[in-house]
């Protein structure tokens with residue numbers, strides 16, 4: 375499930391972001407984590423935002439090959455498992 | 458598996474099928490992997506005075522090596538840099554400048570800091586972070602000029618290397634963020650608080666747009682939020698709007714409106730309130746909150762007078778909040 379993967383990633387992110395301090399805050403850490411996950415996954419409506427669009431992949435590949443745009447592995451994403 | 462990915466860098470949380478790019482336009486699903494199209498490819502490279510960011514309480518008078526790639530996760534209808542922030546990375550000419558070259562250039566130009574600015578450094582996160590890490594190693598400071606629309610995990614990773622930030626707080630209205638900017642308010646407020654808590658020197662800018670966010674009550678709400686959440690010593694810049702991008706039908710912000718906002722925010726208790734993008738008699742000066750002495754006078758981005766001594770007022774010795782050249786003082 376996509377949510378599971380995202381949850382794992384967010385857990386890792388929160389642990390990273392707050393370090394030892396977060397571990398010492400006890401229950402509130404879990405409350406905060408729960409709120410964060412609910413907030414991030416709760417609403418998928420982004421009708422007010424810029425749209426997600428298809429790229430012209432032939433052009434992008436050509437530009438990558440010519441070194442005019444980068445093909446740098448991004449961080450902070452999760453693979454979506456639709457199963 | 459669908460080879461789809463979900464980016465969690467910013468609150469948009471774009472889920473992208475192969476061949477789709479995120480709302481920021483610079484992160485793309487290439488065969489089931491998310492890639493950045495703009496790593497090491499800035500489209501703007503300049504040597505700016507730090508006052509232009511604007512940062513008025515951070516190493517005044519110093520030069521800042523300033524870079525930006527294409528792309529932004531917001532779509533503000535008033536964007537002053539829309540030619541690059543709203544452009545697709547493949548449609549604008551870029552430099553080949555990996556992080557090592559950024560540091561080399563900053564050193565060669567005698568810059569004491571690097572600013573990630575003009576567009577939105579959050580969306581070129583990996584480039585910003587890698588440059589900032591190298592800059593820190595080289596003894597160069599890092600400045601983030603951001604709209605603050607980023608999730609907490611990546612922000613924490615970035616904040617580790619960021620010495621100063623100017624965060625654009627566009628409004629205290631979530632509807633304004635949605636309708637005018639294509640974002641939401643709360644993540645921006647969270648970013649400001651998190652940066653402050655992480656020890657970054659923070660200044661806040663609010664662009665006042667006639668008829669859209671110039672209501673005195675909204676100015677009051679913003680100043681109160683700053684006072685309550687980041688304290689009276691957080692510099693607040695009210696910036697003048699000029700007709701731009703999709704808001705060419707509105708006039709420039711009247712100077713009286715900016716001056717009025719400044720006075721209201723100071724009445725509410727913010728010590729350092731400035732007017733930007735405009736020449737006003739008092740709006741560019743830093744005054745001592747204790748004795749009223751003019752501490753830093755500016756003409757445009759030039760410093761014409763500096764009476765801060767060792768981080769204190771040169772007249773009454775009251776401590777002045779900021780990071781002053783070479784003195785590393787921050788209250």
Ligand code: SF4
Nearest residue numbers: 464467470471479481
């Ligand atoms: S950074 Fe870009 S791709 Fe990632 S969630 Fe935000 S808009 Fe979407």
